[in-house]
Amino acid sequence: MHWDGGARRGFGIPSLAIILWQIRRCRGLESFFVALESALRQGMLRSDDRSELVGLLDHEAQSVLALARTDADSGLESLVRFRLRGHGLRIRTQVSVVAVGRVDLMIGGNLIVEVDGRENHEGPSHRHRDLVRDANAAVWGHRTLRFDYAMIIHDWDLVERAILAAVAESS
Numbered sequence: 124m125h126w127d128g129g130a131r132r133g134f135g136i137p138s139l140a141i142i143l144w145q146i147r148r149c150r151g152l153e154s155f156f157v158a159l160e161s162a163l164r165q166g167m168l169r170s171d172d173r174s175e176l177v178g179l180l181d182h183e184a185q186s187v188l189a190l191a192r193t194d195a196d197s198g199l200e201s202l203v204r205f206r207l208r209g210h211g212l213r214i215r216t217q218v219s220v221v222a223v224g225r226v227d228l229m230i231g232g233n234l235i236v237e238v239d240g241r242e243n244h245e246g247p248s249h250r251h252r253d254l255v256r257d258a259n260a261a262v263w264g265h266r267t268l269r270f271d272y273a274m275i276i277h278d279w280d281l282v283e284r285a286i287l288a289a290v291a292e293s294s
Contacts, residue, residue, distance in 0.1 A: 138172055142265040207230075214230050220263070222263055
C-alpha cells in the first residue's frame with residue numbers, strides 16, 4: 124500500500140496510471156518521462172490507462188505526454204531527449220544510418236548521439252565495434268558524439284554544451 128491511497132485494481136495492485144502518477148509525485152518530471160516512455164516502448168500503457176493518467180496529472184506533466192514516444196531503446200535515450208527539449212532541435216530516435224546501422228539519436232541531418240550504457244559498450248571488443256561505427260559514420264558525413272551513463276547522469280552540463288556546440292558548428 125502506497126502512502127498516497129491511490130485507487131487499486133484487484134489484489135491491491137495499482138494501475139499503471141497510478142504508478143506513473145506516483146513516480147511523477149515522488150521522483151519528478153524526468154523520472155516520470157523516462158518511465159512513461161519505457162511503458163510505451165513495452166506496449167504496457169493501454170488507452171484506458173492513458174485516459175486515467177491524463178486525469179491524474181498536473182498541467183506540467185500533461186504537457187510532456189505529447190513528447191513521449193515508443194521508439195526510445197533505453198531510459199538514457201529518453202532522458203537525453205527530454206533534457207534537450209527546450210532547444211528546438213529535431214531529434215530522431217533509433218535511426219538507421221548507411222554503413223553504420225541503427226543509432227540512438229540523430230540530431231538534425233548529420234549529428235549522431237550515442238548513449239552508451241554498460242551492457243552493450245563495455246569491453247575491448249565493444250569499444251572496437253563502436254570506433255568502427257563512428258569511422259563509417261564520418262565517411263558518410265556524420266559526426267558522432269558518444270556519452271556514457273556517468274556523463275549523462277552526473278555531468279549533464281558538459282554533455283549539453285558538447286551537443287549544442289556540435290549543432291552550432293554544423294549550422
